[in-house]
Amino acid sequence: MPDGERANGSWSRASLMSLFDRERGVLDRRVLSDESLYRLELERIFARGWNFMCHESQLPNTGDYLVNYIGEDQVIVVRDESGRINVLLNTCRHRGNALCRAEQGRAKSFVCTYHGWNYGLDGRLIGVPGLKTYYRDDLDLERHGLVKAAQVDSHLGFVFATMAADAPPLSDYLGDVGLAGLGMVGAFGEVEVIDGIQKNVIDCNWKIAVDNLFDWYHVTYSHASANSSGFTEIARFLQPNQQMVMLGEYGHAISGPAMPKARQDQIDGLSDEQRVEMAKTLPGNIVRIRPKAAAGLMGAEGVRSLGHPNIFPNLWITLGGLQMCLRLPRGPSSTELWWYTVVPKNASPEFRRQAIRFCNHAFGPAGLFEQDDGENWSQSTRAARGVSSGAIGHHLGMGVGRDRVTVSATGERFIETCINEHAQRWLYRSWTEWMAARDWAELRANHSPAPTAAV
Ligand code: FES
Ligand SMILES: [Fe+2]
Incomplete structure (x- = not known):
């Protein structure tokens, strides 16, 4: 890689723009192989864009869920008691374990298999073993719900989600x-x-x-x-x-x-x-x-x-x-x-x-x-x-x-x-x-x- 192509360990704007020659239609093959470009794609394309999650017909009932991805972030797509479809990061707020291991199913809540934290269908933390005894009530449940997609919306029943609050x-x-x-x-x-x-x-x-x-x-x-x-x-x-x-x-x-x-x-x-x-x-x-x-x-x-x-x-x-x-x-x-x-x-x-x-x-x-x-x-x-x-x-x-x-x-x-x-x-x-x-x-x-x- 030529000197100076990267700025401070990351790709500069000019070097990224030069990876595809739009006038001649020539693509730099690093776009298809480079690990650092791949990491940047996860951040700048997948975490920023609207990603297809499911069709509403796949989740007809309360508690119906399926697992999908935003880039490499696994998400639970679930219909809650109010009928709304939530998109929740599938990682426990305690120590990161995956809440949901099945590809799809129906649940009343999501209980972590590690220490038993329990989350509602809307992602709220609703139960923590030892909350009074070990934590001495010193844990704010409100602040430890599952992380939600910033925006969820649908068109013709096709549900999309983005992690970017400022996405259009x-x-x-x-x-x-x-x-x-x-x-x-x-x-x-x-x-x-x-x-x-x-x-x-x-x-x-x-x-x-x-x-x-x-x-x-x-x-x-x-x-x-x-x-x-x-x-x-x-x-x-x-x-x-x-x-x-x-x-x-x-x-x-x-x-x-x-x-x-x-x-x-x-x-x-x-x-x-x-x-x-x-x-x-x-x-x-x-x-x-x-x-x-x-x-x-x-x-x-x-x-x-x-x-x-x-x-x-x-x-x-x-x-x-x-x-x-x-x-x-x-x-x-x-x-x-x-x-x-x-x-x-x-x-x-x-x-x-x-x-x-x-x-x-x-x-x-x-x-x-x-x-x-x-x-x-x-x-x-x-x-x-x-x-x-x-x-x-x-x-x-x-x-x-x-x-x-x-x-x-x-x-x-x-x-x-x-x-x-x-x-x-x-x-x-x-x-x-x-x-x-x-x-x-x-x-x-x-x-x-x-x-x-x-x-
Ligand atoms: S990692 Fe989920 S309860 Fe500990
Ligand atoms: Fe083909």
Whole structure:
């Protein structure tokens, strides 16, 4: 590392900004391997941003809880007696033990297995063995409740939390692109998450898994086996020359195939009943044509997207909103993936059965696609650790400077083009801005607005 690149043992603003060359689309591979950058990501991205916690349908009753993460901080997400969902750090205020060891369940309170401190569903410390005798009543229970996320909020039932009190409200953070992304999941009405989150670990940097979700270039090549096995017909959905990209504030993006405008205009003229009938004539049992109300959630242009939203930093939405995946960081070279299957609440038993079957065979540990992807991600990550191979830049320059953003009459911004790497560049460009900002005030002041001209 060149002398002076770090300021006082930490990365300087200039050195962080230089890690991605946005003009050429070249990424410094240390972004995928460096331990100190990883520690800084936990602080400046995960502890600062809004993190996906759960869908409300996963916690229907008082005391229902599940464990999730904000970076590497484990949190208990629990519905209390008042119906509110709390996000509590899963670490005892006495000596740090984990309060909750199960992944999910139902509890009346959380009792620590070490010395028996007992916490209510809202995180208050409600019982301490020996409070009178050993502590001689000299312990302020009020001051020793579990630490809570600074803000918890939801959109369409999807619950997010941030540890940053000064983070913008969730709806401002999501902006039009983040809202459109979640709108893709809610486009068919109220949804529920199917029980049984599939979890596995891949030896890759979490950002490689994120940038890949925008990557429609690899699909034909990497996933040739899924095609040749007859599981899917890539040519039917890829549409290499009909791609649409939406870039949003703070790093959110949607990228992938899109419905041609003329085709959407035809659909717009149909009633919801006619759309259901039309879907029945299309190949594939779980193909859905979005109802009229979807445009209200995704925007008149966004509703055409058949691509992949990412809610920055790490929530991927796929299969037209049937599957969601969290890419949880576990060190510079390790990522834990959590796969959720989401179906409309009013889905028929037959649709539900087919959706679960299709999702399990598409992505996730048993999915044909992720088996192909995981191997590539691991090897790209491994190369980033080498002295010589780590010194080479990652090339993300496809289509750089070749496209323009269209701004619709209603203010929606989108790029229509062929297969490209705009969203990957937006991810890493936003990453440098998050990393270089010391607090939310700096990030607010210095992050890139969504582009409106050439990209
Ligand atoms: S560490 Fe929890 S009660 Fe002591
Ligand atoms: Fe893939």
